[in-house]
């Protein structure tokens with residue numbers, strides 16, 4: 001067993017915008033705690049956190065790494081997430097594993113795109129946050145203005161607990177400290193501001209404090225931690241990770257004030273599905289039954305598949321039998337490890353609150369729950385939304401015969417990254433990959449190449465959907481007489497648009513429809529209804545206008561006729577399909593196209609041409625924000641079909657200085673002329689009836 005208890009653990013996600021210094025900070029924390037004996041460096045490829053081949057080549061993080069620093073009797077687990085906007089899915093996926101999200105802000109740049117995204121996502125998930133302002137050594141940083149910006153953007157609960165001093169060469173405590181020199185504001189004023197906020201959590205403490213008594217660290221832990229849990233305080237700390245300034249103070253703060261697994265806000269585990277879904281209470285207690293959540297899987301060159309999990313209850317001991325989700329078959333866990341970057345340290349058990357890993361178990365997938373009790377078999381974490389990736393490429397292997405290998409590799413990558421998707425196009429049979437931006441997919445192609453898989457790429461076809469805009473009725477009689485036995489089935493039905501709010505319709509972009517049976521008096525005998533439904537399904541899948549799947553349609557089967565001898569399933573399946581087609585053609589069929597949310601980052605001088613260009617592409621500009629360093633961000637919505645090749649257009653306008661990410665917003669009807677054009681190009685296979 002480890003020499004620490006659940007109460008001694010701190011789980012902290014280090015997230016924030018690219019280049020803010022997260023990895024450097026983690027390397028500094030490891031060194032300062034004495035957990036390692038040298039300082040890792042991103043620049044020379046010796047970082048404990050950025051250890052993967054691609055990370056060393058690019059000199060920035062691409063995958064989250066799990067590390068730990070032991071300090072003051074506490075085990076501080078640190079997850080270092082990549083900061084590129086394209087890779088935000090990786091940070092989001094790690095949130096269920098931690099009690100605290102520490103957002104690193106580059107003192108020079110202030111609030112950036114990913115700063116905002118992570119702050120919002122952590123708040124949405126009810127996770128306590130801290131802000132670490134890094135790079136305070138850089139020339140011309142205006143820390144005072146930055147604190148103002150943080151408070152304006154994220155709320156007045158963002159309050160410094162230390163302050164830079166000696167021109168950024170040191171930090172001075174203002175949580176308990178009342179005097180000392182600081183580079184801006186006064187220690188006394190900041191001390192009063194943060195304490196006023198914290199004592200609100202504890203009446204007793206407040207009384208004493210108002211009576212002039214200063215609290216000590218022990219008295220502060222509980223109210224401080226509680227204030228973080230309730231987002232009543234978001235502590236701000238200052239560091240220069242490169243030169244080790246503020247690092248010891250940060251370690252102290254993590255150990256002293258940040259919530260332990262026993263104190264942090266509980267994760268939303270639920271049992272059952274749909275209507276029978278209930279919140280599931282668990283206890284962060286090592287002696288209970290095992291409940292662990294796999295938040296990340298990776299492929300390790302030495303040990304193969306590695307599943308990284310957070311134990312929420314009980315303990316995951318090596319060489320024991322566990323169940324995966326609702327599978328009734330138990331598997332043997334084998335060795336369990338603590339991770340220190342690429343190093344795996346074997347442990348007897350991973351206790352409640354801790355983070356560990358297990359290797360070589362193909363049956364374990366990201367999002368799985370590991371447990372050791374059948375009674376827990378329907379327990380899972382309430383799924384959280386990830387951005388839906390829409391930037392796509394159709395890929396074909398350069399070497400013949402690599403198709404199988406390619407799909408195997410893509411399936412692995414998809415499991416490792418919740419915002420990477422791949423599928424085979426139904427019409428073109430091409431393999432299509434989707435990511436959040438150009439960089440995202442470029443990294444995927446690089447990873448494939450490193451595994452010996454080289455591919456050609458081209459833009460994929462747009463995934464249109466079809467739907468209807470009106471109510472209509474349809475009818476078809478299927479009758480065949482070939483020699484002896486005949487086929488007979490007749491169907492009447494009605495179609496209507498299915499509103500977005502209908503419970504039977506799935507999430508945005510999901511293909512939702514509903515079929516109801518209103519047949520009265522057995523005009524279609526019960527046993528043939530499934531055949532009619534099958535026929536409707538067939539056409540839903542094939543589409544009517546241009547060969548795309550249909551969605552958001554309610555179909556009511558209303559009436560029909562049968563024949564005592566000739567009525568057969570095939571007859572009703574055909575009748576159902578063509579009655580549905582008859583109805584759809586009368587119900588003003590429309591083609592829906594995907595609309596994407598885009599965030600385009602360009603030099604300020606290019607904003608005019610970028611917004612002009614996007615407007616010309618049927619885009620809607622939603623806002624422009626100035627960013628540090630003479631850059632600006634344009635937020636817009638645009639039809640995917642118009643921005644499929646955006647990378648090359650952006651490159652030519654900005655001379656390679658622009659970047660963008662896109663995600664699915666919703667589906668919308670295409671303009672009539674576009675629909676006519678697409679429908680005219682569609683040549684359905686001759687239909688046999």
Ligand SMILES: Nc1nc2c(ncn2[C@@H]2O[C@H](COP(=O)(O)OP(=O)(O)OP(=O)(O)O)[C@@H](O)[C@H]2O)c(=O)[nH]1
Nearest residue numbers: 018019020021022023024060061083135240241242
């Ligand atoms: N001057 C100065 N440089 C720093 C500091 N922290 C990090 N750097 C430098 O900033 C650059 C980026 O640092 P990283 O630690 O890789 O940043 P990151 O946030 O992990 O970046 P991503 O992994 O791409 O998201 C490196 O060149 C670091 O040496 C700091 O406090 N002061």
Ligand SMILES: [Mg+2]
Nearest residue numbers: 022023060061
């Ligand atoms: Mg990094």
